[in-house]
Amino acid sequence: MRGEFLLFSIFCLLKTIMDKQKFTGDWKCGKCGGAITELPFEPKNTDNLTCKECYLSGKGKTAPKQNNAERKMFKGDWKCGKCGGAITQLPFEPKSVSNLTCLDCFRKSQG
Ligand SMILES: [Zn+2]
Numbered sequence: 001m002r003g004e005f006l007l008f009s010i011f012c013l014l015k016t017i018m019d020k021q022k023f024t025g026d027w028k029c030g031k032c033g034g035a036i037t038e039l040p041f042e043p044k045n046t047d048n049l050t051c052k053e054c055y056l057s058g059k060g061k062t063a064p065k066q067n068n069a070e071r072k073m074f075k076g077d078w079k080c081g082k083c084g085g086a087i088t089q090l091p092f093e094p095k096s097v098s099n100l101t102c103l104d105c106f107r108k109s110q111g
């Protein structure tokens with residue numbers, strides 16, 4: 001991602017400086033696989049090129065946010081390994097039930 005960002009920074013910079021100069025070629029977009037025939041710079045690394053459409057569509061978008069409003073809870077019948085109290089739900093599916101900690105003990109351990 002950082003490489004792409006750098007590439008686009010250079011892309012923009014060169015576009016501003018050498019607006020009239022263009023390099024033609026037969027490259028491939030790393031995102032949509034579409035053909036790139038023209039670039040404002042000569043690409044040194046052709047593996048990471050992005051076409052104009054992908055570049056523009058990616059620019060306006062922010063990373064998709066995960067909806068944390070409804071956090072999935074796993075229900076079960078477990079036992080706290082510290083106080084022996086019952087645990088009926090967890091925010092994750094426990095892989096090992098031998099070392100579970102109830103919310104009270106968890107909070108205590110956090111200080
Ligand atoms: Zn593309």
Ligand SMILES: [Zn+2]
Binds near residue numbers: 081101104
């Ligand atoms: Zn406990």
